[in-house]
Amino acid sequence: MAINRQDVLDSAIRVLDTVGLPDLTMRRVASDLGVAPGALYWHIPNKQSLLAAIADTVLADPALAAAASKSRMRWDRRLAGYAHALRAVLRKHRDGAEVVSAALASRLGSRGIHDAIAAIAADAGAKPADARAAAGTLVHFVVGFTFEEQTRELMDRAGAAAGETDQVSTDRSFADGVDLIVDGLRTRLPA
Incomplete structure (x- = not known):
């Protein structure tokens, strides 16, 4: 069976969503595709590169592009909307945030999310250093x-977490954190 890079990425995301990051291996992806593990290395040189490519694929979600687009919406609402869209995109995939975190830490993954946020901040009038920050x-x-x-x-599903998760409280905590960052940026904008 002939495979291409997109086949490898589609399979890797399918495996990630099924078994999670700890069990995502090149061997498992190869098995999912029905090929020998060596066949993957024509398309992806190593697991770190695979994680970066998965992160780039996850972050290419149209919801993020829509949230970053220039609209008539005020900059603060665009910025908060982008943050909420990013969280939703990461949550679409099992261990999505961990994969993106690993890709960002390795500097192999896309910096597109940073660029999108910095552009929104710059549109608000932020200095380049403040937009990057x-x-x-x-x-x-x-x-x-x-x-x-x-x-x-994951811990809740395994019965290893203390107490129950209150999703309403979690969502509110997230929104409050985003608002705090947006308000902080507002203090740095020209009057």
Whole structure:
């Protein structure tokens, strides 16, 4: 069977969504595709590159592009909307936040989310350094929050978490954190 890079990515995401990041291996992806593991290396050189490509694919979700698009919406609503869209995109995939976090840490994955947020901040009038700082802060908050949220859900399913998760409280906590970052950026904008 002839495969291409997109086949490998589609399979890897399918495996990720089924078994999670700890059990995502090149061997398992190859098995899912019905090929020898060596066949994958023509398309993806190693697992770190695979994770970066998965992250790029996850972050190419049209919902993020729509949230980042220039609209008549005020910058603060666009920025908050982008943060909420990013969380939703990460939550679509099992361990999605952890995969994106690994890709960002390795600097192999797309910096598109940083660029999109910085562009929104710049549209608001932020200085370049403040726009970059806002982007880094918001990305760290959203990815970190969602990573913790997904870990907690996994622990809940395994019966290893103390107490029950209150989704309404979790959603409110996320929204409050986003608002705090947006309000912080607002203080740096020209009067």
